[in-house]
Amino acid sequence: MAETTTAPAPAPIPAHVPGERVIDFDVFSPPGSQADYFGAWLALLDGPDLVWTTANGGHWIAAGGSTVRGIWEDAARFSNEALAVTPGLGEVMEFIPLQQDAPEHKPFRSAVMKGFAHQHIVATEPLVRGETVRLIEAMRPHGHCDFMAEFAEILPVHTFLSVIGVPPEDRVRLRPLGRQLTRPDGTMTVVELRDAADAYLEPYIRERLASPGPDLFSRILSVPIEGRAWTFEEAQRMCRNLLFGGLDTVVAMLGNVMMHLARHPAQQERLRQDPGLIPDAADELMRRYPTVAVTRNCVETCEIDGVTVERGDLVYLPSVLHNLDPRSFDAPETVDFARKLTQVRHSTMGAGPHRCVGAALARMEVIVVIEEWLARMPAFTLAEDARPTFRAGNVGALDQLALAWQA
Template identity: 30%
Template sequence: MSNPFQDPGFFRNPYPTFAALRSASPVRKVPGGAGQSSYLVTGYAEARAAFTDPGLSKDTARFFAGKETGRNLHPAVSQSMLATDPPQHTRLRSLVAKAFTPGAVALLRPYIARVTDELLDAWVPGERTDAIEALAVPLPVAVICQLLGVPDADRAAVRTWSNELFAAGQPERIDSASHAVAGYLADLITAKRRTPDDSLLSDLIRARDGGDRLSEDELVSLAVLLLVAGHETTTNLIGNGLLALLQAPESLHRLRDDPGLVETAVDELLRLDSPVSMATFRFATETIRLGETEIPAGSPVLIAPGAANRDPARFPEPDQLDLDREPGGHLAFGHGIHRCLGAPLARAEAGIALRALATRFPRLRLAVPPEELEWRHTRLMRGLVALPVLL
């Protein structure tokens, strides 16, 4: 079969492609770049099983050992916590997990609300506004930079590098951005070592310098992962969620009128248009079986939460936004030991932002037809380039 990701309409709307693939087989071999095929998982039951299958590894260094990739990714990006297995993954995750617990996030909620209000104060009624650049980007960037102690003056550069890291089909841009962001954080670590503060980055430096089993390379890599992953998913969640609500105004009005609906709404928006369309790389360390498909040892495996979350075998009428749907069960944040560490923070930011929009601008509407919206060209993330709205 042809490469499904090369269809020019895939980035605009991947769901018909996902549905066709899932209907043919919820796990199937698809062509990839450089002649390398992968097994794509689009069924819900199969995706959930794949996330916890001990025969699937995320240790990309092991997979690519001795292979010529032609790439120049900085090790802080190519060998991050996302690309490790236990016990290394367990050790690294434990060092940052406390910063993203529900309790820790609850302490951040006033700051999130304040930044949201400040951003929305700049929106002018009657004028066209890009909700991505005016809210969906700066809010999560401000929050994760606040957590890590990144100076205000550097936040625009952080966003640019992060955006470049997900430029599908442009390896040189991705590689260059990886070196830029890793170099910046290495310098920031040096500065915070001289002048510590109460940021999460300073906490990690103390763990490293206190001999808490964290190498200097691991420190830089954790910082890169937290900075990039700490806002990318949330930016897409806010943008995709707002678009879905604008296309279903009655749901937007319900969100305005019923504060208790926020958590359920965020869950349903995560399911409907998952901010992570394709999970990061895995490979089979042994022959495994997912559903009816046998996957040989050494094969790359791609799990598609965006497809799994619209599997009609799990979610009735999966293409419909339904705020009365039983919450939970979706795979937007993954599943198992690699489930997104920042899920509580992303939920809080999206809930606060979307409710504020619904409350402050009840007549908010799209400024262009939906078919004219431009989507980011990245297989991993699902997000808008811009979302023009009218107040």
């Protein structure tokens, strides 16, 4: 998904796009997003539910909650094959199962979900808790930290690499690849990014195919695909998919959760006094701070929000514009630990047949981090004069988050 450092000229506006739906909006750099990522996106709620931008080759943006959610769930008319608004990305990455449509998608998705079965998530919790405690105990005497660099960039990647059975210390080598996919800076082409991931994964994939172990990749590759074994190419595409999926989203999520608690000492204290609230609080915080956006390509010309979406058009779906639309949730910007999310499902983890396969693992990580941080750290705040900064992209994330406490 690499972008050039010099912005390309705006793409021509297709004839079927009404002029009043065209806006100046680059999803990789929304105006003001560095200081206020969520506010930058929420500005789109003031207009139509579907708008067109000429940035990044030209594409639609779903800008209303029901439209975001509706297209996300509409696998019949909107495919995930294109993967992103960057031209050519889908053809290069060829992720399994993320870029597959029915019926091809089902057996591969089923195999992956078996790898993420509940008993495996439960078995991973001691690993997550142990690493969380280690990182907290190392930071606590200092009285301050950059939460992103010293915790969020470490724990989820350490966890994922441990789960797939590769050396956790390879985080230093692999973490930049995750950033390049979701928040490209132009230093790598898409082909270079794919090839770097494949070069790293290949020996592990061949080993797992020949002699499966207890790791996540082995569990998935041990599940036959409609009665036959996985081919190497299929295994490579699946492992590539999961590697990129495991390198960035939880990093971003943890940063936003901790930023909120630092800014809201009363809610922080409430969770300290009643840890039983933490699972519901984790769900609500994940709803309140969604940063993932996906792209769907239209495979059947249709009308949405009063305009024609033609076959081949790309539609960008920001989860923030579903979760924080007042038409989707009451007082959506308010964090309410008693909110009953079973009534309206949020879109932080996606929706429909491509909902995030690692959602349960991510949720468990967030819960464990909140539990251990509040049990072991004194009250904490944003450091004096701290200004959290964001970088937008297909996964928006904090660049830095300075926290402070009494050591």
